[in-house]
Amino acid sequence: MLNVGNTSGVQVRKQQQNARVTLSMYQEPPNVEVTLEEFESYSIDRLQMLKTLELVRLRGRDDAKVEKAMAKFLPLRTAEDREKDEISHFILRMAFCHSEELRRWFLTQESSLFKHRLDQASRDEKMNFMKKNRLVYDQVDTEEFAELKQQLTAVHLANKTSVKEALNMPDVYVKVPFTEAIDLIGQRKVFLKCGVAYVPFDHLVTILFARFRSTLSKQLAIAFRKFNGSAAARDDRLLPVLKNLAKHHIGPDYGTVPQASGNAITPEMIDGLAATAMPLCMKTLHNAMKTQSHLKHGGRMQYGLFLKGIGLQMDDAITFWRNVFCKKMNVDEFNKKYAYNIRHNYGKEGKRKDYTPFNCVKIITGDPPKAGEYHGCPFRHFDEHHLRASLRGINEIDKESIITLARNKDYQLACRRHFEALFPKGNIDAVGNHPNAFFEEARKAIGVKPDPVKQEPVKQEQVKQEPVKTEVKTES
Structure with a gap:
């Protein structure tokens, strides 16, 4: 032997x-x-x-x-x-x-x-x-x-x-x-x-x-x-x-908020951006927030820091969240429960740490969403039926390719494939590690050049x- x-x-x-x-x-x-x-x-x-x-x-x-x-x-x-x-x-x-x-x-x-x-x-x-x-x-x-x-x-x-x-x-x-x-x-x-x-x-x-x-x-x-x-x-x-x-x-970690310019993000633009340029994880959070006029802590962190990374200034962020949340609460309640956390994420309260948006690895490996929560990665956390419904508007061949990648636990590849299906002429090589990179490349693909994030x-x-x-x- x-x-x-x-x-x-x-x-x-x-x-x-x-x-x-x-x-x-x-x-x-x-x-x-x-x-x-x-x-x-x-x-x-x-x-x-x-x-x-x-x-x-x-x-x-x-x-x-x-x-x-x-x-x-x-x-x-x-x-x-x-x-x-x-x-x-x-x-x-x-x-x-x-x-x-x-x-x-x-x-x-x-x-x-x-x-x-x-x-x-x-x-x-x-x-x-x-x-x-x-x-x-x-x-x-x-x-x-x-x-x-x-x-x-x-x-x-x-x-x-x-x-x-x-x-x-x-x-x-x-x-x-x-x-x-x-x-x-x-x-x-x-x-x-x-x-x-x-x-x-x-x-x-x-x-x-x-x-x-x-x-x-x-x-x-x-x-x-x-x-x-x-x-x-x-x-x-x-x-x-x-x-x-x-x-x-x-x-890039997208931690520096782009300064106001001709391409600055305002609260009035966000609905349109969610429909045209956001990755599926952020689009899911946006739609849930609009439907329920609220997001739990995990969703507020993931989506709020993403919005910060694409250029939403702090005062505009407070206005945006207040307009949505105050459909179910008064302004005093919003200011008491939520305004502080928004300022905290922008480094203006507490330890004054300037928080950076979550990258794909952090979102995929973080705590999975529980009942009533919508954060996380759809390609990992959605069941196949829910994921298929979320991919409406994409042809069946592309949809099956995305679902197969997600089924095989290739979540970032599934997101890249989703980007490719939405923006065939986009720069797919820049996508797959960060939701904010997806957003930037989507904006470029539809003809709007976002403010650069220096690195x-x-x-x-x-x-x-x-x-x-x-x-x-x-x-x-």
Whole structure:
């Protein structure tokens, strides 16, 4: 019997000599010195790679684009390249460990990068990676394979759509505890017996991907707890770089209210904008508010900050909400219960924090709406019947495409597809991460250019090259 991932002796040495080191669990940070310029350039290159992966995920699979970005930003041709890969991962881990939203984004993109590399790796590279990380699974021997051949063949044939694929029976199976193969079991891609999943070697990609994701998730939580006690948190040279990296991971935050101009948003315009330019999540909130003359707290926050981001000034916001709510209450009640919160969102009350509109990730992963609530993402929180009714006015082909994406939990892709159906000539590449981006691009598509929201580009500052140790062991 062979332990897959735990071969030894001459065979292991031969594999280690021939296999490129393209996969890593990033368990231990490298103990090396880099200049401040390298620290910043390495991290920016990796951030550009991760943003490329995010864009490809939103547009649809494009391996050629990913490979081109890999060659430019994160090649793995030499030992120096691999060292850069390790260093840049831990730099971004420090930058993105400070909030749930940042951790989630980093985890998603790093997992995509690992999955791409895993798909490109040879069997020897995967075996070498498994051995290095002590991922040991027993291979099904000849005798056991003969006993289970009928069942394994039946599972194999059930998952193939062509005769050519059906004839290509896997030659290596491994035994994996069923708790590590939940996704494969759910998709009925493996045979299950006595708590053991019999996994074709090629399907180990799913197992390794799940292990990488769960490990990195735990490491990010540890990094968050320990960062404040680390050397990086006390280094005035590194802290601005780390903050700048996290600041630019998803584009503009739409936190700055555009100043009044010829395109300024007024309360009288909002009904028309809801009908023509708002994403479905905000249109749903607007319609509910108009129908019921009220929104609960979650809806007021999501919609109110969105309106702030598209340019509704504070005084106009108070007027807008008062006009709607006062159909069911008097002005004194409105001022007592709601006016303060509006001023608070604009940074004029309390701690005077200038709140930013919710992005798509925050809306999708936030608390789901309860009875009488309308916040959240329709593509995630609506049932299929309700979602279908909300997509009226769109042809059936586009509607089915959107619903299929939502059913497959590709909520941001569903929103992008919705935008494409509404505005065929619009810039779909700018849509999918933020409701306010949807609004801006919709306005451009219908011939109205919104006021720009300024954002500083990610750039490398000219700094003196001084060596700095990447002392981040507290994160591992």
